[in-house]
Amino acid sequence: MSKKTTIYDIAKALNITVSTVSRALSGFPAISEATRKAVIETAEKLNYSPNKLASALKSGKTHIIGVIVPSVQAHFFASIIHCIESGLKDSGYRVIIYQSNESVENEINGVKTLLEAQVDGIMASMSLETQDVSHFEEIVKQNKPLILFDRVNETLAVPTITLDDFKAGYVATQHLIDQGYRKIAFMTTIHQIKIFNDRLEGYKTALKDNNLPVLDEHIIFGGLSIKDGRFGAGKLMRSKNKPDAVVAGDDFTALGVIKKLKEINQTPPEVGVIGFANEAFSAYITPNLSTIDQHASQMGMECAKMFLKMINQQNPYQDTKHIVLDPTVIERQSTTKLPS
Amino acid sequence: MSKKTTIYDIAKALNITVSTVSRALSGFPAISEATRKAVIETAEKLNYSPNKLASALKSGKTHIIGVIVPSVQAHFFASIIHCIESGLKDSGYRVIIYQSNESVENEINGVKTLLEAQVDGIMASMSLETQDVSHFEEIVKQNKPLILFDRVNETLAVPTITLDDFKAGYVATQHLIDQGYRKIAFMTTIHQIKIFNDRLEGYKTALKDNNLPVLDEHIIFGGLSIKDGRFGAGKLMRSKNKPDAVVAGDDFTALGVIKKLKEINQTPPEVGVIGFANEAFSAYITPNLSTIDQHASQMGMECAKMFLKMINQQNPYQDTKHIVLDPTVIERQSTTKLPS
DNA sequence: CTGAAAGCGCTAACAA
């Protein structure tokens, strides 16, 4: 109880100096086995717990890295974090998570907080709101590793790990075409985020490559949520030019679309629906939702690997790479068009 | 770039001392407005960012609190964390998350890591494996707030926030009985965790109160997952004494049960199924899953409130409370028995 | 192999 034991207590108990204790504890080689053993034993006896703060203050390394994500509630981000953690664990790095909740303000605060906490590096996936990215520049200025994943920004000269989002939009659309759908709508966010724009381009290109028309009325800019999905689907299905399939911005939106379609008795796969992200529920709703797998675990692993590489270079930003992963179509019932 | 600016740089620039700078920056009252303004301006000009590590080392307060959960992938825990964060934000506390992944070893490591990081307090929900809780005692010894939520341990004399799990088991069972089910099975974890035992007792008591027999063969001890749900349901439905409803240990397990029941053409609500936790997907699977809401947000809020109370007492453990929340049945299709 | 001592950046008595 009472006061915490420090290396001074250990030193006093053994009649040696703190420097010796420090060295013994940190595995310094030039220490006699006897001393080391004595120190370790005494440390245990006194229930010593190192104050990492002090050590970090002195050494300048906290061995903590900050991860900023929109929300851990999305399965995709939770999985990434999980993989970052396990990829970094053996190197002694801990992860602290900061949620932006899709707000730039929170994101700015997150960077500030993490930097003040002296994290050794930051990984981030940007909020939907984020346009200006100057808050991230501070990290680079401090010469600390910054890695952007999934929702990235091109103006920042930092490593990125992303999905090939153009391809994601393309293969999702092509999959629907292959299944026999011809009038394919696309629902996306109103925010100007690279990955969503890329997907949209992929969608358009796929249509063109298949000699299908790109119709403005089939492209819905809105929010991404179950509610937005219902709303958008309602709008689409009431229009004169009803689509026969929908590429939804994410699985939540796709779920909303499905709910609306069920209500109006056009249950998929009568109208095809495909989402993005392969959320936990997607395989279990009825009909099962086809979706694009974004390889969260691989993305997390790459983040961890990249960080370790950067931290071991004098200049983390020498030789900055952009890793792009390939999307995979997960075909389920919602796009398995029946012969009509 | 280059070197980080410290309060010394600001002091030098203004020809005052660091103490004045420190005071100006921390909102100390006895400071002339002129000085304060000058300091703040200079700080901004020099792009000053405080080193919280140094401040924490000196003051003994990091304003960081650690939260240990089995996994953020469970919607329930993600929601709790979310609410803890928002409940603490205004008081200037930040949350760092540590996942045990249901392993005691990780949990022990988590406590150690967080303590070494000098967090101001810890909130935890125990892993399924955890039996011995001595690693938590260290937190209490250091006189730092420890709050246990949901998966708690009674031997620790610390505040707890839980659901009334006996009641949860009871109302889940009673709900099925009210719907007309009579042969109700119960699937739970093999691990000796209080909340699961309590639910089991609630289940048994509900049966007794309704003059229904408690059958050993209707109580399945296993894991909690989709796979375990399928497996357990298979076992139950092959037995000579087939149940007509199942209380599953959580929503994932319930989902597994539903999948198996569909396969053998006894789709709920023909056989009733109810889960626990109201996961994100539960409302969207087919049939919609009835479940017990565990009031994650309220639990998170109470954690935050409790922490603030404890941190403001000289002895955090004076007047230790146990807050118990009431479970709520969320009735959906999976238990809406049709008249036969 | 071990000790002495400086100092990481900040806070907080105590003085002035």
Place this chain on the structure above:
DNA sequence: TTGTTAGCGCTTTCAG
């Protein structure tokens, strides 16, 4: 209202 000064607990030269 401001300055002086002594650390917080640890690491790390530099000597010995």
